[in-house]
Amino acid sequence: MYDAPDELIDRAAAALRRRHAPNPRLVSRIVALVEGRRRRWWRAVTWPSAPFSLSATATLAAAGLLLGFLSREATDSTGHDQPVAAQPGAQAIPLIPAARASGEAVPVPVQFTLRDVRASQVSLVGDFNGWSQTATPLEPGVEPGTWSVTVPLSAGRHVYAFVVNGKWMTDPRAQTAPDLDFGRANSVLIVQAP
Amino acid sequence: MRPSTDIDPAIPLRARDGDVEAFAELVEFFHVRCLRYARYMLGEEEDAEEAVQDTFVRVYDHLGQFRPDARFEPWLFRILANRCRTVRERRRRRESLVTTGELPAVAAEAEGMSQDLLEEVEAALEELPAEQREAFLLRHVEDLSYEDMAVITGVRLSALRMRVKRACDTLRIRLKEER
Numbered sequence: 281m282y283d284a285p286d287e288l289i290d291r292a293a294a295a296l297r298r299r300h301a302p303n304p305r306l307v308s309r310i311v312a313l314v315e316g317r318r319r320r321w322w323r324a325v326t327w328p329s330a331p332f333s334l335s336a337t338a339t340l341a342a343a344g345l346l347l348g349f350l351s352r353e354a355t356d357s358t359g360h361d362q363p364v365a366a367q368p369g370a371q372a373i374p375l376i377p378a379a380r381a382s383g384e385a386v387p388v389p390v391q392f393t394l395r396d397v398r399a400s401q402v403s404l405v406g407d408f409n410g411w412s413q414t415a416t417p418l419e420p421g422v423e424p425g426t427w428s429v430t431v432p433l434s435a436g437r438h439v440y441a442f443v444v445n446g447k448w449m450t451d452p453r454a455q456t457a458p459d460l461d462f463g464r465a466n467s468v469l470i471v472q473a474p
Numbered sequence: 475m476r477p478s479t480d481i482d483p484a485i486p487l488r489a490r491d492g493d494v495e496a497f498a499e500l501v502e503f504f505h506v507r508c509l510r511y512a513r514y515m516l517g518e519e520e521d522a523e524e525a526v527q528d529t530f531v532r533v534y535d536h537l538g539q540f541r542p543d544a545r546f547e548p549w550l551f552r553i554l555a556n557r558c559r560t561v562r563e564r565r566r567r568r569e570s571l572v573t574t575g576e577l578p579a580v581a582a583e584a585e586g587m588s589q590d591l592l593e594e595v596e597a598a599l600e601e602l603p604a605e606q607r608e609a610f611l612l613r614h615v616e617d618l619s620y621e622d623m624a625v626i627t628g629v630r631l632s633a634l635r636m637r638v639k640r641a642c643d644t645l646r647i648r649l650k651e652e653r
Binding site: 299407410 | 480494497498501502505506509510513523524527531534535536537538539591592593595596599611613614615635638642645646649650
């Protein structure tokens with residue numbers, strides 16, 4: 281009843297459809313833009329030359345390294361407020377390199393952990409690895425159901441999610457940011473430069 | 475039934491895996507429709523090109539989020555519709571839907587519609603509320619299903635059907651008045 285055939289509407293729509301022509305200039309511009317960008321696979325992120333010290337974590341974190349979920353956009357508009365205990369836990373643990381080159385932006389090693397006894401395969405996806413489901417797998421820990429991976433992240437806001445047994449899920453302990461374009465929320469993490 | 479307007483599903487997956495040529499194929503395949511939609515939503519060529527360019531760059535940056543079992547077309551148009559809303563919001567002080575630049579007018583004649591009437595269609599389209607114009611363009615000009623439109627707009631099917639109906643009613647009245 282809503283889309284009954286209507287000659288006038290059909291003719292108007294057909295004319296509107298044919299109103300525009302290919303725009304090779306725009307196509308070239310877009311392709312050139314993305315070729316210049318490439319995918320952001322670990323872009324601008326390199327590990328520090330010296331290994332970082334796990335034992336330094338607590339001290340340095342207390343000294344001012346902030347890893348938080350402080351984005352203005354980081355509001356879960358979906359109203360999800362399920363108890364963490366009922367879900368797999370996830371925790372990002374800030375680590376800091378023991379040595380860094382002076383004057384250079386140094387990536388901050390960040391450990392992502394997840395607790396989910398049902399998981400048989402877990403990976404981390406985010407804007408820092410091109411949302412690749414294969415680039416950053418989490419390794420199972422000694423304790424059953426624990427998974428973790430450490431990745432170097434540049435300072436700034438990062439958006440990420442876990443893929444557990446092939447299904448995307450947000451980090452239940454992190455703030456989420458709804459993404460209108462892609463139809464699902466992701467977790468938000470802000471890393472401040474050490 | 476109109477032929478499918480979607481692309482070979484292997485191409486977005488190749489682009490997702492880093493194949494820039496595949497991405498260029500996507501742009502080549504969809505950019506005319508994207509430009510057309512953006513132009514009718516935004517009114518000006520410059521704004522439309524900006525929205526389309528932003529859309530494809532955003533698509534490129536987030537191809538990793540594109541699921542293998544998903545269809546590319548509604549995913550793309552969802553991003554485009556959001557970009558258009560952003561641009562429109564930023565420039566809403568512009569009231570007129572004035573098209574600039576050269577427009578190929580051959581199509582109007584090919585459809586048996588005079589240039590005058592085509593201009594009347596565009597003027598009537600301009601006067602529709604944005605959500606009705608969006609629904610009409612997606613349904614009747616871009617040939618998308620209501621299910622795809624729901625993905626694109628985040629609006630329920632019943633509301634979309636009502637928007638399309640109201641848009642058609644208004645256009646029909648306006649176009650008959652002009653005759």
